Amino acid sequence: MDQPSWDDSGGSPPPKSAFLRHLLGPVLGVGLVAGLLLAVWLYARQVAQQVYCYPNLGAIGLATRMYCADHNGRFPLARNWCDAVEPEYVKNLDCFRCPALPHAPSGYAYNAGLEGLDEGRVGARPNLVMACDGLGGWNASGGPELFDPRHRWRMGLVVYVDGRRESRRRDDPAQMTWKP
Ligand SMILES: [Zn+2]
Numbered sequence: 001m002d003q004p005s006w007d008d009s010g011g012s013p014p015p016k017s018a019f020l021r022h023l024l025g026p027v028l029g030v031g032l033v034a035g036l037l038l039a040v041w042l043y044a045r046q047v048a049q050q051v052y053c054y055p056n057l058g059a060i061g062l063a064t065r066m067y068c069a070d071h072n073g074r075f076p077l078a079r080n081w082c083d084a085v086e087p088e089y090v091k092n093l094d095c096f097r098c099p100a101l102p103h104a105p106s107g108y109a110y111n112a113g114l115e116g117l118d119e120g121r122v123g124a125r126p127n128l129v130m131a132c133d134g135l136g137g138w139n140a141s142g143g144p145e146l147f148d149p150r151h152r153w154r155m156g157l158v159v160y161v162d163g164r165r166e167s168r169r170r171d172d173p174a175q176m177t178w179k180p
Pocket of ligand 1: 157
């Protein structure tokens with residue numbers, strides 16, 4: 001008895017390459033869509049992190065100015081600046097958490113050069129950094145070495161002593177003044 005043919009019409013089986021093409025088409029299509037969705041999701045997440053970081057630095061900048069107002073116009077000491085403004089001037093500890101570094105007690109660093117300075121003398125200095133996206137955790141303070149541009153397009157957020165906030169890259173040192 002003859003072996004059954006590929007189909008009833010007696011035609012020959014489709015070539016292997018055509019079969020692979022039919023299989024690979026949908027697989028590649030699904031992979032492409034999944035890749036695009038992942039890219040969109042990552043982008044949206046980065047944008048959201050940056051959006052939520054801005055008000056945090058705004059709250060820290062405002063709290064520091066309030067501290068100055070209650071302490072003869074002097075900026076907090078560098079070694080305990082977080083303790084100086086929390087809980088009296090920052091009511092919510094989440095203000096210290098950068099969304100891109102959610103597990104650190106504080107994702108921000110304070111410009112140690114401001115320690116004890118008279119706010120009235122430096123408060124209007126353009127681009128003088130007060131605090132920024134930084135490394136080191138709670139009470140972290142120092143200079144440009146602590147600046148951590150961890151957000152979208154390798155940018156980090158900065159709040160200046162005049163209250164302005166903006167995104168900066170690491171290679172923007174001329175735009176960020178650390179020495180009062
Ligand atoms: Zn941040």
